[in-house]
Amino acid sequence: MLVNGKWTANWQPVQAKDDQGRFVRQVSSFRNWVTADGSPGPTGTGGFRAEAGRYRLFVALICPWASRTLIARKLKGLEGLIPVTVVNPVLTDQGWAFGGYPGADADPVLGAGHLHELYTRADPGFTGRATVPILWDSRTGTIISNESADILRMFDTAFVGLAPETPLLYPADLAAEIDALNAEIYESLNNGVYKAGFASTQGAYDEAVAGVFAMLDRLEDRLTGPFLFGDRFTETDIRLFVTLIRFDAAYHGLFKTNLRRIADYPRLQAHMERVLRLPGVAGTVNLDHIKAGYYSIKALNPSGIVPVGPENVLRLVASAGG
Numbered sequence: 001m002l003v004n005g006k007w008t009a010n011w012q013p014v015q016a017k018d019d020q021g022r023f024v025r026q027v028s029s030f031r032n033w034v035t036a037d038g039s040p041g042p043t044g045t046g047g048f049r050a051e052a053g054r055y056r057l058f059v060a061l062i063c064p065w066a067s068r069t070l071i072a073r074k075l076k077g078l079e080g081l082i083p084v085t086v087v088n089p090v091l092t093d094q095g096w097a098f099g100g101y102p103g104a105d106a107d108p109v110l111g112a113g114h115l116h117e118l119y120t121r122a123d124p125g126f127t128g129r130a131t132v133p134i135l136w137d138s139r140t141g142t143i144i145s146n147e148s149a150d151i152l153r154m155f156d157t158a159f160v161g162l163a164p165e166t167p168l169l170y171p172a173d174l175a176a177e178i179d180a181l182n183a184e185i186y187e188s189l190n191n192g193v194y195k196a197g198f199a200s201t202q203g204a205y206d207e208a209v210a211g212v213f214a215m216l217d218r219l220e221d222r223l224t225g226p227f228l229f230g231d232r233f234t235e236t237d238i239r240l241f242v243t244l245i246r247f248d249a250a251y252h253g254l255f256k257t258n259l260r261r262i263a264d265y266p267r268l269q270a271h272m273e274r275v276l277r278l279p280g281v282a283g284t285v286n287l288d289h290i291k292a293g294y295y296s297i298k299a300l301n302p303s304g305i306v307p308v309g310p311e312n313v314l315r316l317v318a319s320a321g322g
Contacts, residue, residue: 001095001129005120010093022195022204029128030143031150034135034158041154048137048144050158052081055144056136057151058115060096061103061286062089062293064190064242065148066133071238072155074280077163082155087115087132089286089293095130103286109136118143149182152235169235181228181236188215190243197255197300205256213259216268223267226274237275244272245285245317248310250294254301263312273316282322287314 001009033041038049057073059066073082087096088104096115098107110117116130122143135144135151145151156169170178188211196212199205219228219240227233228240243251247262262268276282295306 001127002116002119003127005124005126007094007116020201020204022199022207029126030122030134030146032144033150034144034154036158036160041150043150044145047140050160050162052162053083054137054139055082056109056138057082057084058087058118058132058134058136059084060087060089060132060293061284061289063132064246065131067242067284068148068235068238069133069135069151069155070284071242071281072152072169072235074284075167075169075278076155076159078155078159081159081162085109086289089289090296091293096132101289101292103289109138152238156235167233169233169238171232171234174229174232174234177229178234178236182239185215185219185236185239188212189219190239193243193247193251193255193257196257197251209257209259212257216260216262216265220265220267223271227271233275233278237271241272241275241281244268245276245313246290246294249287249290249313253307254294254297261310263310273320276316276320276322282317282320285317285320285322287317287322 001007032044032048034048034050034055035041035046036050038047040046057069059070061067070084073079073084085098085105085108086103087098088101090101092114094114094116098105098113098115107118110121112118114130115132115134118134118136119126119130121141131146133148133151134146135154136142137144145154153170192208192212192215195208196205199208222228225231227237229236244262247257251257252261262272276285291306295301296304298304
């Protein structure tokens with residue numbers, strides 16, 4: 001990680017843990033917002049007006065948080081306004097690297113070797129982990145945001161007039177319900193699989209796995225329509241999808257969340273397939289990057305061997321054009 005702008009230790013998957021051995025995720029550090037007129041957003045400072053070509057999105061295709069933003073960019077028609085740089089999926093001792101893997105890009109901003117160099121350009125005294133996604137402002141040479149939830153909402157509304165307004169991913173009349181369900185899904189499922197995979201005690205693992213499958217059971221019961229809010233597709237469906245599509249391929253085995261597969265949940269499986277077939281979504285899913293990335297985590301897979309399956313997910317993604 002970076003300490004006062006200097007790389008000080010090899011990358012490790014566990015950012016922090018509590019006294020019970022529970023995995024604790026780092027809080028995002030850059031929380032400015034792009035807005036239609038450049039006024040300040042809910043957090044941070046202003047000055048970041050929505051403009052074509054000004055901003056660049058850095059992502060890892062392994063990462064569910066980054067994939068949220070990629071899906072929103074596709075669905076909101078922002079491809080021509082916001083270019084994307086994809087990092088190498090294989091985690092190195094210095095974290096995310098550029099190039100050197102099929103489908104991974106060189107850094108067009110600094111010509112950097114590693115993502116953490118962009119963090120120190122944005123903040124020379126930065127302390128913490130260099131995470132994806134990041135939204136970069138080419139005009140001021142800084143990171144606007146490294147919080148995927150914020151970036152997703154920027155993409156939903158900030159570029160009105162420059163891109164299609166629909167689908168609206170965070171409609172005002174559902175905002176309170178979306179916020180509540182987002183929080184539950186994040187705690188028990190999106191981050192819950194990580195809490196299981198990176199638990200350092202049996203008790204912490206047992207607690208996390210119970211939460212993961214309790215939430216999957218609840219969501220299976222909830223999905224009586226095509227999406228989590230009936231016929232209306234929202235950002236919550238994106239948040240759920242990015243975990244579902246990785247579950248059988250990575251979390252089930254590597255993170256030991258192996259009580260059941262998504263394939264064992266008919267409604268969740270159907271939801272995953274439905275979202276995957278929305279225009280452009282399959283193009284954000286790269287199972288090779290996902291598996292190469294997760295199985296490169298030495299603490300969990302010291303041999304580095306990448307499994308060949310699961311066949312059902314490989315076939316699904318291939319049939320959807322991913």
